[in-house]
Amino acid sequence: MSCAACPSLRPFVFSSVAVLCFISIFLMYRSDVQYRDFGIYIGQGNPFCPAFLCAEEAQTKDTHPTNSTELHNNQSSQEDPGTITSLTPPTLQSSTITSLTPPTLQSSTITSLTPPTLQNSTITSLTPPTLQSSTITSLTPPTIQSSTITSLTQKIQAAAVDAEPDTIVLIWMYPFGSTFPLSCAVFNISRCQLTDDKTLYNKAHGVLFHHRNINGQLVANIPKMPRLPFQKWVWFNMESPANSHPISELNQAYNLTCSYRLDSDIPVPYGYMEPLKSEDESFKLPAKDKLVCWIVSNWNARFRRVEFYNELKKHVEIHTYGRAFGKQVNHEDYSKIISTCKFYLSFENSIYTDYITEKFFRPMKLGTVPIALGPSRQMYEEHVPRDSFIHFQDFSTPKELAERLLYLDQNHTEYMRFFNWTSKFKVKDSDFGREHACQTCKYLQNHKEYQAVKDLNSWFWG
Template identity: 30%
Template sequence: MMRLRRRFLAFVGGVVVIWFVFLLMGSDIIMDYDRPASKEEPVELLWWSRHMSWNYDVERQCGIYTCRVTNKRNRLKSSRGVLFYGSALDVGDFPLPRRPQHAWALLHEESPRNVPFVPHNEFLNHFQVTSTFSRFSNFPLTTQYLPSGGALTSTDYYVSFAGKSASAHRPSTSVVFLQSDCDTMTGREDYVKELMKYVEVDSYGACLQNKKLPKSLQKDYLNNLYSPELLKFLSSYKFMIAIENAACADYITEKFWRPLVMGVVPIYFGSPTIKYWEPNNKSAIYVSDFPHPRALAKYLHEVAENQTEYDSYRSHKITWNRPIKNKKLNYSLLTRQYHIGDTSPGGSLFERFECSVCRYVLTSTRKTRANTTHYDCPIEPEYAHLESQQEPQNVADWRSMMQVGKCQAKILDTYFRRNRSYTKAEFDVEINRRMDESDCVL
């Protein structure tokens, strides 16, 4: 979440710099939004976020369409689209009363762990446009963490089986874990801790750390996920633990794509739809295929000693003829609207999202509504199973959090339908009442 908020702040900060430059140059590109709009002026979109505490007012050219995007709340009445950033949502701050022309648009690429009311239909149904990790959202971000199809097939970081096996300072079954978010809905830390009993794991992040990254990589590696130096360092391992922080359909982060880019075999748990997106039928080892960590460790030892079996997971690196056989993945890479590392003009996530909403409000002829397919996350946390069959230690807390999220979504639905403004204090009173009366039990 911290990484995404930094990205959000960097984006809007950059726009602020451009705005001041244009202002100093006397450009008429930045127009005075406080004067009445004429018929010739572009359609207006409004960012509704208190995190944007500075003036943001730009004209966005989106192909043949033009919209003006602002964060000036006094422009709410004249705006056609209202834009929300998921990680900055505030239950006490929604623009009510809502006018008939207002299309609400939600950008939320994260899992529900930081905003637990988002997965519920009672909340999602009030949005016309979404951009999430789901392939069914209006502006899907499912493959955003895969730089390109070429990155999957490139041999820039490829290390042969013999090269990986020749390391004198690590065992043949070389497994790496690089994670600094230790409390997750999937019970990631609990699973890895048990796996470590049966196979040696080099853990470099804050979670279960037993080794330190080289000094040159220790600074801000979380915001440099694909730095060449980091990829080269990790590529000598045979396996990389890749467990998402939540198990949502199509929620796939760098944890899956990065090892594939390096030619390292992912040990994956997370999205239940992951096999829809893997490059080939055998691209990763899936935690859910094994009853417990001990069984997984046994299999890792076997694969690590068998070159044919190990390389069968790396056909996207070593096969010249059709290295990526998944047609659905290839089509997605050809048609997607955004991916990390896009340096083209207007290539940032937030600019692309603004344009997707701009096109919607200018071309849509029907009132669409989002639903749970746009953000498909289980309300009951799904986690990697331990041999004892006990829940990971923090799952009960996550379950309670999702229960609160359900309650929040119901209250927001009531307020949105009533279409009158309310205060944060009123919201807090209502949620306390419902929780006390067990009105929001999952």
């Protein structure tokens, strides 16, 4: 073989030598190479499983944990000890993250998540575990029963009431000088302090002024001190406009009104009906020996009641009593006389809105049918049943009324229909002065807002 062929053989020689060297090295190290069977990765009990193979299995196991506490314990014991020592930006150091495959982070232990350096903590899972009912019974606020709320509210209100001082009502002057007990227990009104001690003026929540006692003595009968911001002055009057006169200086001085008028701030009529109680006696009609009676002291020929009486007496007998007829009547005699009459002339001395006095209510209480002369029938019916009385305007003339009275005198069944109300109600007289003071106290307890009477004179006398 000539030397001219050597260059063409040179690459082949080198290739052959390289193959021989590779074979020699392979044979030298073949005892150290281990080829794992792929099946070991899915073997039971193997402490390690590649994330791409076991992610689905891990999700299946996490779907139905027995409770949240158990879930954390199991995951902590089965995680591969891969560790992230720090998440300090910008470089993640000394860490091995097996998998970040969402939604579940499998087989990893995170040492810290606390920025900027997360240290010394292990988070078994970043996937929120399912909260089982055995661990957390309810995330819904428990239902609070209305009875519990009501009870709690009542206790709070009671505590608030107990913390408040008693309401003080100062009686600046007794009506017509007639004193009365300074207690409201009879009306079931509590936390009221009635007083006539004027040194308590600066503490009084309300001051009660009787209008008729102020007339003619304005300077002497009005406080020298100004009204306090929290205090209310109460105008008290039970006389009709014809029997009392306005005081221009006090037209806008009051905060509240207390009178027989139903549109007063504190209405207190002369009488009223209330339901019967089990202990009340059944109604029994008193023995009657007179048809019509009238007791009167204030006589004035121009009064409407006098004019009507003068016509009525021409057609029916009327038994008259009182100072106007020279027959003084005391309280005991008054009751005896009226109870023996079938009808009583409940004639008011003047006719004004809601002015219905004891002349009407007392005969009803004593078992006598009142014949009303005063405001409209409708106003009377706001106080008593419509078939419990006779109104003077029910008849076109006094003569027609007399004829009706004579008929009822002879027809007992018809007459007794006027007392149908007695099976359900009884009549009460108002406690003059005392009831006004107590009702004022009750009103003040329930109305603490500011109030004022803008034009008293127009309202009452206008």
